[in-house]
Amino acid sequence: MGPLSAGALFLLLLLGACPEARASQNCVNNQQLLTVIRQLQQLLRGQETHFTRGIRNMRSWLAALQNSVSKTVSDAPSDISECSSQPCQHGGTCVRGGSQYKCICPPGWTGSHCQHQTQTAAPEGLVTGDPALSLVTGDPAFSHVTGDPASSHAPRCTQEEHLQYCSCEAGFQLSGDGGADSVCLDVDECEFYKQEGRPNLCMHDCVNTPGSYHCVCPSGYRILPDRQSCEDVNECVTSQHMCSQGTMCINTRGGFQCVKPECPEGNSNGSYVKTSPLQCERSPCPMDSKHCRHLPKTISFHYLSLPSNLKTPVALFRMATASPLGWPRPTSLRFGLMGGKSHNHFVIQRADRRTGEVVLVKTLEGPQTLEVVVDMSEYLDRSFQTKYVSKVTIFVSPYNF
Incomplete structure (x- = not known):
């Protein structure tokens, strides 16, 4: 804005030097004055274009910075309980459970979010994610992938720098080496969380469903709003008992007894x-x-x-x-x-x-x-x-x- 301020000052000096009340041979004529005005207008347009370009560049830089920060994931375990944000990178599978999630990584990637590439090639059939989740596909312990054709489907694939990356939505695991022939197989969360050291998903029984699971309670109990816990039904209060006259209904956990x-x-x-x-x-x-x-x-x-x-x-x-x-x-x-x-x-x-x-x-x-x-x-x-x-x-x- 420096040149613009100098030009504006020059224009004021010209106007001040030639007031209408007194004419002088030293004053510039109208043609010269119009030339100066056009030059100043051109200078103003140039400054405006430069300022607009700077604003546009600043917006592009902020957008790139936001995208870069969004892709940066910490190595520390997360407390996010949902997989909807797709936290697992490079085709990793997000498995929900309790108040946390876990990433099952494809071959060649490791880390809590599959963000690190392994130094050496993984043995064939090995899932190289979090050590707590490392499983061999040929081992019976890998039973948390159902492989049911009814729930299998094609993965989502993207092309990045001449390489193809495929991934599955939460609750599905990419089969094989993640190539073009891979499919998304359902992850049996119920079996996965039965393994020693992992929290129980359900108070009673867990039923696997394609891409998810749900909890069920035994007869005489009802499921609570958290969809995991079971609460006893008092049959004596709800008149669901069949005690004959002269006997008393005693509520028990999951049932009732008729006593006399x-x-x-x-x-x-x-x-x-x-x-x-x-x-x-x-x-x-x-x-x-x-x-x-x-x-x-x-x-x-x-x-x-x-x-x-x-x-x-x-x-x-x-x-x-x-x-x-x-x-x-x-x-x-x-x-x-x-x-x-x-x-x-x-x-x-x-x-x-x-x-x-x-x-x-x-x-x-x-x-x-x-x-x-x-x-x-x-x-x-x-x-x-x-x-x-x-x-x-x-x-x-x-x-x-």
Whole structure:
């Protein structure tokens, strides 16, 4: 803009030197003035063209820089959970799984995004990607490529500097050496992520589909919005059970049970009456019946549902004393496990001075049903007062959730 400023200053000097009010022989004539104006206009057009060209060059440089930066990929693993951005270079296959993706590289390329060329030629049939993903096509471990003709299709190919590069969309693997005869084969993500050290795609079962997969839950469960986790369906609440009248529906993991707790049969030593659907109470004892007073005052029924292989130790059930208002509190309590099936899986311990708890100490594998009988005896100054019994039935699911 320097020459333009000088020309403009010259024009102002000319106009200032020849005001209309005073004419002079030293003033330039109109023809000379028009010549100067045309020269300045030409100079302005030249400056405008130069400025426009600079803007155009700047735009081209920025576009090239943006394209270069977009193609540059870091070697560090990415947290991007989608393959839609096609992060795998040079024909690599993007495999989705959990919150990350992995690139399976074609022969001759390696790196987390297949961005590095190998120094030596890869052995025939070897996929030379991430070491964690290196697989030999002739090996049974390469079963994550299904090769199903129904899901195979032609790859996308481009020509770059007299070389042809072919690639497949996410969920497909380029077969062979990536040449003109290669096809896109479906990747079985379910088998791929079953391999040791890799996260599970689904809480229960994974079903492979062309280019993807979906999760399914067992009967009695529903899939959650994350499309991976399963949640138990409470058939007792949703009225999906078939329990007959007089029985109770107990929800279990993946199903339900119809139960009908029964009180012990009465005899001359004592009898019981049902005071609630889940409790029996002993009738008053005869004055001269010592045996009756040692029978449980109440028998209560409890039901628990556990997953298979629950981590141990874990407290499952608590039992505590609660003396009626005005009655003397017991000075001591004694807790014990009475018979029951597989009671060696459990121990009873004190949670505090007035509470005992049943603790699972040995892993249970389902499906199975166990019963634990817990008794609590009250003593007043070392004299036995009464006893309470809780029958705990445990339904163990065949699943770990």
